[in-house]
Amino acid sequence: MPTVSLSLRERSYTIHVDNGYLDRVGEFAFRAGISGKAALVTETRVAPLYAERVQVSLEKAGFVVSQHIVPAGEMSKSLTCAEQLCRELARAGHDRSSCIVALGGGVVGDLAGFVASVYYRGVPLVQIPTTVVAQADSSTGGKTAVNIAEGKNLVGTFHQPALVVVDPTTLVTLDTRTLAEGMAEVIKHAVIRDVGMLGELRQIGMEIGLGFSLKTLSRLPDLMARNIGIKARIVEEDERETRDVRALLNFGHTIGHGIEASVPYGKIFHGETVALGMRAALNLSVSKAGLGQADVQRVMEIIDLMGLPTVLPADLQTDVIANHLARDKKFRQGHIRFVLVPQLGQAYVSEDVTWGDIEEAIEALRTPFSY
Numbered sequence: 596m597p598t599v600s601l602s603l604r605e606r607s608y609t610i611h612v613d614n615g616y617l618d619r620v621g622e623f624a625f626r627a628g629i630s631g632k633a634a635l636v637t638e639t640r641v642a643p644l645y646a647e648r649v650q651v652s653l654e655k656a657g658f659v660v661s662q663h664i665v666p667a668g669e670m671s672k673s674l675t676c677a678e679q680l681c682r683e684l685a686r687a688g689h690d691r692s693s694c695i696v697a698l699g700g701g702v703v704g705d706l707a708g709f710v711a712s713v714y715y716r717g718v719p720l721v722q723i724p725t726t727v728v729a730q731a732d733s734s735t736g737g738k739t740a741v742n743i744a745e746g747k748n749l750v751g752t753f754h755q756p757a758l759v760v761v762d763p764t765t766l767v768t769l770d771t772r773t774l775a776e777g778m779a780e781v782i783k784h785a786v787i788r789d790v791g792m793l794g795e796l797r798q799i800g801m802e803i804g805l806g807f808s809l810k811t812l813s814r815l816p817d818l819m820a821r822n823i824g825i826k827a828r829i830v831e832e833d834e835r836e837t838r839d840v841r842a843l844l845n846f847g848h849t850i851g852h853g854i855e856a857s858v859p860y861g862k863i864f865h866g867e868t869v870a871l872g873m874r875a876a877l878n879l880s881v882s883k884a885g886l887g888q889a890d891v892q893r894v895m896e897i898i899d900l901m902g903l904p905t906v907l908p909a910d911l912q913t914d915v916i917a918n919h920l921a922r923d924k925k926f927r928q929g930h931i932r933f934v935l936v937p938q939l940g941q942a943y944v945s946e947d948v949t950w951g952d953i954e955e956a957i958e959a960l961r962t963p964f965s966y
């Protein structure tokens with residue numbers, strides 16, 4: 596079955612990918628050298644669906660498990676929630692020999708990962724992502740963070756997991772909107788590194804309105820492993836984003852994060868803002884990097900098929916978005932570093948994009964895309 600190895604010397608780990616792997620979490624954790632107590636961190640929507648299965652698997656492998664359930668939604672990615680979770684772990688008797696198991700989407704993965712990085716100055720982390728965006732992207736790579744009022748993900752750490760277990764069958768319980776927003780990260784990977792995925796994504800986009808069929812579900816392990824492989828190779832090259840390689844994963848995220856930070860958390864899903872950001876980045880790639888208009892149309896067709904937004908909500912002001920961009924962690928001392936694609940499958944970090952260019956790109960999002 597598909598597995599991906601991420602090599603970072605003593606921080607190396609394996610990502611196991613296949614349908615039904617929730618029932619093998621304990622086995623994989625034991626094989627990864629983890630043992631003892633496990634704090635299973637999940638959220639209110641995921642817990643009734645999968646927490647018992649994961650707990651049974653861990654207990655069969657000899658773990659003593661406590662469950663910790665946080666409210667679903669972006670508001671749980673906060674310093675307040677992180678403190679509450681740390682206090683729960685202490686009261687449950689967890690110490691430096693315990694591990695934290697994150698079961699859920701990106702919010703749970705980020706929150707539990709952040710707590711794992713600071714609790715007793717760092718304990719092992721097992722990631723079990725249950726959404727498309729978490730499976731294809733955020734569960735791998737070691738970035739953890741919580742939000743503050745001034746911006747998304749501004750307080751965080753690098754803390755690589757000891758193990759990642761991806762079970763695509765968890766996606767069948769997601770609603771169509773959540774499925775679609777996760778696919779934005781998959782489209783991003785195709786645009787920056789693997790143009791060959793676009794054909795498959797077009798087919799999935801044509802099916803997604805009906806939910807994942809059994810045929811679609813059967814090919815998801817390979818698709819997820821392919822995406823995880825892209826992320827893994829980039830992380831191996833540039834773990835802490837110091838060489839402009841890992842920054843390529845920010846394609847669509849620069850303006851996307853500015854949009855996301857301009858509305859109440861959760862009003863617009865992360866992947867939806869990334870889709871808008873990708874449209875803006877594709878347009879800037881035409882004017883600044885020579886990307887062909889036919890390539891833009893190819894990607895935009897897939898974004899449309901996925902049901903992702905392509906037009907900015909009318910009540911969002913350009914200057915508000917720009918102000919949030921100025922505080923984004925992707926900028927160094929206010930200097931703009933923007934990911935562009937000269938052709939599909941390739942990307943680079945440009946320093947030629949101006950604030951005026953960004954404002955024009957945001958304004959262009961106010962009208963429907965023209966094929």
